Every structure is written in C-alpha cells, then in structure tokens.
Amino acid sequence: MKKITNITLIVFIICTIFSCNDNKTNENSNSDVAKNYELKQDVVQVLYFHTTHRCNTCNTVEAVTKKSLEELYSEKMKTEDIIFKTINMDNNEVEELLNKLDISEQTLLILFNDKKNDLTDKAFLYATTTPGKLKNEIQSVIDGFLNK
Numbered sequence: 001m002k003k004i005t006n007i008t009l010i011v012f013i014i015c016t017i018f019s020c021n022d023n024k025t026n027e028n029s030n031s032d033v034a035k036n037y038e039l040k041q042d043v044v045q046v047l048y049f050h051t052t053h054r055c056n057t058c059n060t061v062e063a064v065t066k067k068s069l070e071e072l073y074s075e076k077m078k079t080e081d082i083i084f085k086t087i088n089m090d091n092n093e094v095e096e097l098l099n100k101l102d103i104s105e106q107t108l109l110i111l112f113n114d115k116k117n118d119l120t121d122k123a124f125l126y127a128t129t130t131p132g133k134l135k136n137e138i139q140s141v142i143d144g145f146l147n148k
Contacts, residue, residue, distance in 0.1 A: 044082040044142055045111040049103050052090045061127040068135035112145035
C-alpha cells in the first residue's frame with residue numbers, strides 16, 4: 001500500500017511540474033514577427049507585451065484581445081489599418097521599443113499616432129472573469145482614436 005501511495009505521489013508531482021511548464025513558453029509567430037517591430041503612423045496598433053514565463057491570465061489577456069479585434073475590426077485588420085502584435089519582452093531585440101514606450105512589465109497598449117492608451121489594469125481585471133468588458137474597453141479606445 002505504501003508503494004502505491006509513493007508512486008501516486010511521484011506521478012502527481014511530475015504532472016504538476018509539466019503542467020506548469022506548459023504556460024512558460026507559449027510563444028506564437030506574432031512574437032517572432034514583432035522582434036524588430038517599428039511604430040507606425042496613421043495605424044491603430046494594439047501591442048501586448050509579455051514575458052516568456054506566462055500565467056493563465058497572461059495568455060487569456062492575449063486571447064481575448066485578439067478575439068475581440070477579430071470580431072470588431074476584421075476588415076481593418078485585413079487592410080492593416082489596425083495591427084495586433086504580441087511582443088516577448090525577454091527578447092533582447094525589442095529593448096529599444098521597450099525603452100521608447102517605457103514598458104517594464106506585461107502591458108496591453110493601444111497606440112495611434114502620438115496617442116497612447118494603456119489598458120493593462122483593465123485587461124488583467126476583466127480577461128478571465130468578464131471578457132466582454134475588456135472587449136468593450138478595447139472598442140471604446142479604438143473607436144475614440146478613429147473618430148477624432
């Protein structure tokens with residue numbers, strides 16, 4: 001009986017370790033594309049800065065933001081009037097961009113020309129519990145930029 005308990009405990013520990021590692025390296029192609037990302041004029045840019053080690057909430061902020069943009073602005077995204085990029089802050093090649101935008105932690109920014117709106121607090125507050133609120137916040141900021 002003791003042997004079964006020990007084996008069960010070992011299996012549990014191994015499963016826990018591997019499940020935590022799944023969130024560590026959730027890299028996607030946008031992060032690779034964003035290495036040398038340049039800020040653009042006359043384009044709404046939605047930039048999500050993250051680290052290599054990511055929690056469920058970090059991944060959810062990215063997913064809800066991407067889904068919201070696709071639902072609300074699919075045509076503008078196809079024409080690249082609105083751009084969404086995820087940027088891994090641990091990549092040394094983005095250090096200049098981080099300094100330029102004064103980014104030091106996970107951040108969700110919406111930029112348009114010289115205007116910058118930081119939705120980080122609301123993104124982390126709403127993404128997992130009330131994603132519709134995050135979608136509304138994103139829409140409010142982008143519509144405000146486009147309608148001025």
